[in-house]
Amino acid sequence: MSNHLLALQDFTPAQLQSFLDRAAALKKETASGLRHQQLAGKSICMLFEKPSTRTRVSFEAAMYGLGGQVIFLQAKETQLDRGEPLKDMARVLCRYADALVVRTFGQQVVEELARYSEVPVINALTDLHHPCQVLSDLMTVIEKKGDPKKLKIVWLGDGNNMANSWIQAAAVLGFPLTLACPEGYEPAPAILQAARKIASQPITLLRDPAEAVQGADVINIDVWTSMGKEKEKEKRLAVFRPYQLNAELLARAANDAVVLHCLPAHRDEEITEEVLEGPQSVVFDQSENKMHMHKAILEAMICGVA
Ligand code: CP
Ligand code: NVA
Numbered sequence: 001m002s003n004h005l006l007a008l009q010d011f012t013p014a015q016l017q018s019f020l021d022r023a024a025a026l027k028k029e030t031a032s033g034l035r036h037q038q039l040a041g042k043s044i045c046m047l048f049e050k051p052s053t054r055t056r057v058s059f060e061a062a063m064y065g066l067g068g069q070v071i072f073l074q075a076k077e078t079q080l081d082r083g084e085p086l087k088d089m090a091r092v093l094c095r096y097a098d099a100l101v102v103r104t105f106g107q108q109v110v111e112e113l114a115r116y117s118e119v120p121v122i123n124a125l126t127d128l129h130h131p132c133q134v135l136s137d138l139m140t141v142i143e144k145k146g147d148p149k150k151l152k153i154v155w156l157g158d159g160n161n162m163a164n165s166w167i168q169a170a171a172v173l174g175f176p177l178t179l180a181c182p183e184g185y186e187p188a189p190a191i192l193q194a195a196r197k198i199a200s201q202p203i204t205l206l207r208d209p210a211e212a213v214q215g216a217d218v219i220n221i222d223v224w225t226s227m228g229k230e231k232e233k234e235k236r237l238a239v240f241r242p243y244q245l246n247a248e249l250l251a252r253a254a255n256d257a258v259v260l261h262c263l264p265a266h267r268d269e270e271i272t273e274e275v276l277e278g279p280q281s282v283v284f285d286q287s288e289n290k291m292h293m294h295k296a297i298l299e300a301m302i303c304g305v306a
Contacts, residue, residue, distance in 0.1 A: 004120050004121045004122070005120065005121075005123060005301060006107070006111060006114060006121065007107070007123065007128075007131055008131045008135070008169050008172055009171065009172060009191075009194065012172070013173055013174065016169065016173055017173070019135050019300065020135065020142060022296040022300065023139050023289070023295065024139060024142075026292050026299075030065065036066045036067060038303060039063065039067050039299065039302060040067035041068075042067075042098040042302055043063075043068055043096070044059070044063050044069075044070055044071070044097055044100070044298065045073065045093045045096060046059060046072045046102075046124070047075055047100060047103075048102070048103040048124070049075035049076070049102075049103060049109075050105070051227065052103055053263075053264070054263060054287050055124050055133070056124075058287075058291040059101050059124065059298075061291050062294035065295060068098075068302075075104070086113055087112060087115070090112070090115070090117040091116050093117070094116075094117040094119040098120075099121070099122060099302050100119060100121045101122045102123065103124040105127050106126060106127060106128075107123075109126070119302075122298075126161060127161060127228060128164055130162050130165050131168075132290070132297060134162065134166055134169050136292075139289045139292065139293055140282060140289050141258075143289070145258060148175035149174060149201070151175070151218055152178065152215055152216045152217050153166075153170075153175065153177055153178070153217065153220070154178045154180070154219050154253075155178070155181075156179075156243055157180075157185075158181065158222060158240070159181040159186040159187035159188070160222060161226065162262060163179060163181070163222075164187050164188055166220065167179075167187055167191055167192055168195055171199040174200040174201055176202050176204070177202075177204070178206065179203070179204065179212070180208060180213075180243065181243075182239050182243065185239065186205060192205070209242060210249065210252055213250070213253050215252075215253065215254055216254060217258070218258055219253060219258075219260070221245045221259065221270050222262055222270065223264070223265070223269070224243075224266070237269065240270065244268075244269070244272065245275050246272040250275055250278075250280065258280055258282045259271075259280050259282065260282060260283065261276065261283045262286070263286075263287060
């Protein structure tokens, strides 16, 4: 297994499957009252350069839930902010912790940290990928709808970090994926191209949201303005308007389709209040599953089991 978790395409199908299986088992064990201690005596250092609610708390809860300890750092409160090189940060922090969990802007930041760190680096979101979120979301899809290979899974909206990680998950695990993105907001071309090279099922990129959603079993939606893109907000509001997931668009999907949103949601922008709060929305189960998946990830990356 890769020493680091930076992007899903660095893993084999069996490795991704083992994260999914282990997260489901840990969830069951926790519900049955089992107290885990496999990471007792271990610690993670979290270095975050962007805001976070779910990812931060679910990683912390996961680590404490496995008996471990957490050191959380806001990047701007560290010497990084005064110009300390990443390669020095990596070589220092890895002396204090058993894994580094990093949220930042450029993918090259986690790549550089990984190059110099002697402990695993885990990507907790960059501009390019959100791999741990997509693993959690796949866990939710499997829980609610079963085998992703038998489903129509749709990504609607921005071809952003989440879309890129969905594309890599589909390619590695061999399930079909349909995306609908407006012109100029497609997923990263290099990621799409590399994914299609290894994919055994089609990864289809459409423009028309109605066509994409037709008969869907799973609809994934995300904000139109990701962190770091705030200056483009007004333009994006106009471009993405036809991609809003509302009752009319959702009616094109299968009757029992589920709606996923990694949250935070902007009500009445990318999703209406009615759909977000409606019976097909599974967004809070999805949030919970981040904690179970992060336990599986921390256990595998720190103890080398997967
Ligand atoms: N879904 C997600 O990553 O949420 P946060 O930004 O709150 O961590
Ligand atoms: N695409 C969003 C995900 C937030 C969890 C962003 O990067 O802001």
